[in-house]
Amino acid sequence: MSLPDGPPQSAEGRGVVAEFDSDELIFRRVRADDIKDSEVLPTAFDWPAPSVLRSKFAEPHHAIHVSCCDGKQLPPGKWGVVEVRLRDLPTPFQSGQGKTFHFFIRHKPTPTCFAHSELLCRADDDPPEAEKQRPSNSIRILYLIELAKRASVRVPPVDIS
Numbered sequence: 001m002s003l004p005d006g007p008p009q010s011a012e013g014r015g016v017v018a019e020f021d022s023d024e025l026i027f028r029r030v031r032a033d034d035i036k037d038s039e040v041l042p043t044a045f046d047w048p049a050p051s052v053l054r055s056k057f058a059e060p061h062h063a064i065h066v067s068c069c070d071g072k073q074l075p076p077g078k079w080g081v082v083e084v085r086l087r088d089l090p091t092p093f094q095s096g097q098g099k100t101f102h103f104f105i106r107h108k109p110t111p112t113c114f115a116h117s118e119l120l121c122r123a124d125d126d127p128p129e130a131e132k133q134r135p136s137n138s139i140r141i142l143y144l145i146e147l148a149k150r151a152s153v154r155v156p157p158v159d160i161s
Contacts, residue, residue, distance in 0.1 A: 084151045
C-alpha cells in the first residue's frame, strides 16, 4: 500500500498541547477484524491506554504510518483507521455500582509522531490529576461498547504487505 504524501509531524522542539477542541477528531489504527459491516467493534480500542492521533496535528493515514507505529512496520494484513469526535467520547461514564468515571485524551507526543495521544480515565473520587491507564474489566468492557458505537470508519482496511 502506498500512503499519501507527507509524513506525520515530528515532536522535535515542540511541547505538549494540553488544550483540545471538542470538534477535534481522534484517529486510531485498527485491523480489519475490528470492523464488521462498516461498524466499529469494541476490540478496536485495546487497553492499557489506547493510542490515538489528534486530528489537529495528523491526517487519518498517519495512524498506519511507520512514524506513528513506534518505528515498526505493521504486520502484514488489512489495516484501516477509525475516528471519534472528542465531544462524542462517552464521558462521564456511570458504572453499574453508581461510580462515575471520566475518560479523556492526554496529548503524549513521541519523537516521530507529534499527534500521539492516549485515552485515559479517572474515577470521580480520584484526585483531578490522577490518570489510570486501565479501568477495571467490567467498566472497560462497558465503556468500549459505548465508544465503538460512537466511532466510524475513516479509512477502510487496505492490504499492507
